[in-house]
Amino acid sequence: MHTEVSSSPLQRESAVRWRLERRGQMRVPGVVFASERLLPAVQGDRSLEQVANVATLPGIVTASFAMPDVHWGYGFPIGGVAATQVDRGGVVSPGGVGFDISCGVRLLATPFDRDHLGDRLPVLMDALAAAIPTGMGRGAVWQVSDRDELLRILTDGALYPVSLGYGEERDLDRCEDRGRLPSADPAQVSDRAIKRGLGQVGSLGSGNHFLEVQVVDEVLDAAVAEVFGLHPGQVCVMIHCGSRGLGHQVCQDHVRHMSDAMHQHGIEVPDRQLACVPVTSDEGQAYLGALAAAANFARANRQWLTDATRAAFDRVTGRRDLPLVYDVSHNLAKIETHRIDGRDVELCVHRKGATRAFPPGASELASDLRPVGQPVLLPGSMGTASYVLVGVSPGDAFASCAHGAGRTMSRHEAKRRGHGGPHLRDVLAEQGIEVRAGSLRDLPEEAPMAYKDVEEVVRVCEQAGLGRRVARLRPIGVVKG
């Protein structure tokens, strides 16, 4: 079967895998993971053009990949994965990470089943809404004492709040990179970025960020779920946020620097937001140092929100033992070794709106997770199910998986078609979902109709060999960012 996409043939390789043939300056083909149901959404915006643009990056190997939740971004599509070979002039591109560096998801288990919470849910949601700073500007759980303390956060990530008592050792075991990227170089983070970060350590932000109280609705792999610490009926908490203004400023600054510097490296790109330089160049190393610092900020941010969540649970239920299931980023570039054509190759793997999904046996995983594989956290849209998946062997797209349902509708369209924030809140309440939002006016921006069907996205992930379903979680409470 052939289907025309932007005058380029999209060839079907399997029921859920499509190939965008090389054309023009593309160095590798594009590969899109989608079912026939998801394909119109992929074709409906400019994400395929962006998949093709990414394929022109120097040093890119294998393919420019699009996850099942791919949608129109800037430079890279959101849901894009691209790896470049470091020793062959492979580049790093801030646009391949995105503005919200190390934006990610963390899942906490609780000792409660839904029945045990009883009618305390509204009180719990009030306590969480009061404890979790949301919205624009300053306002955070942690009051940073001075610039030096922020630099410490950029260096030590989640290790810093844990060392102060705002967390436990297991929080580090179950966090990607044990909560800290040692390659952080805070000197590469601008003064403007530092100033944006000072008032935001321990805050959700706005847009699609959220804290959800969820219930394990269905366990699809009991053995793996047990290793992850999940069982049917269990109450969980999912937190989605990133590096706030600091990470955005790092991206802004380094795209600007690289768009000036890349010409010295003989690099031209079809979209300035794809500005890039060789990984091994001074500018590339500077960005990777700043990126790691911003990622550490994001992990510390989620750690402080975790402590605030535990404190809120403690106030309402008398229990604060909410163990971390996992914390994984979906906006990041990392130096990883992958096997290509029978040999191990050092790659710079960009995942923008895509989740790392290491298979069983990966040495980077904590010892208890290594036999089963890495947890992959895939939030649905507000009011719909979220999923826990696990990385599979051999995996695909450099061990990557989708990161969510994926938008199909702009925020304006979602507002225009919706019936207002109070109506949406009431509809969700009828479904047993308590919503807490700082402003009901922008609540419809995140309405479920603005997103793809998460069930279909997850089904495609599984069928395409990107991950395997472990548990389905349904929301019972939302604190909207």
Place this chain on the structure above:
Amino acid sequence: MTLTSSERGYAVRAHTADEILEAWGPSREACLEEAVHALVESFADVSGAGWCCYLEVPLAGDDVDLLVGLLDEVIFRLDADDGVPVRVRVRETRGGVLVDLWLADRRRVTGVGAAPKGVSYSGLEFAEDDAGRWHCRVTVDV
């Protein structure tokens, strides 16, 4: 959402995940002012909010640098100082512009959408047409 006159105006266009701002005016500086209006309207209702802080911001560079630099400044002030522009004036200088910003306290304005966080170069346009009218189009990460 669109505000237009025969001379100048702005609009916020749909983008799957973010916001596309368009602005136009009879001069580069007027277009830059309208771009700030578009950015603010995308996330805040500042009607009735008084200013509490005034800033003078010099910007230098080519036209694109000025546009990105100005929007980046507004985003920076929101995160760093809780400031939201309620009035803006842009004047030409040698090699750039001088921006006057009157900021309201963020806590005194009503949020109406996701806050802007970054300015993308993807699809960015800022140019003067044959009739001498300036137009810009820029995607903002939210």
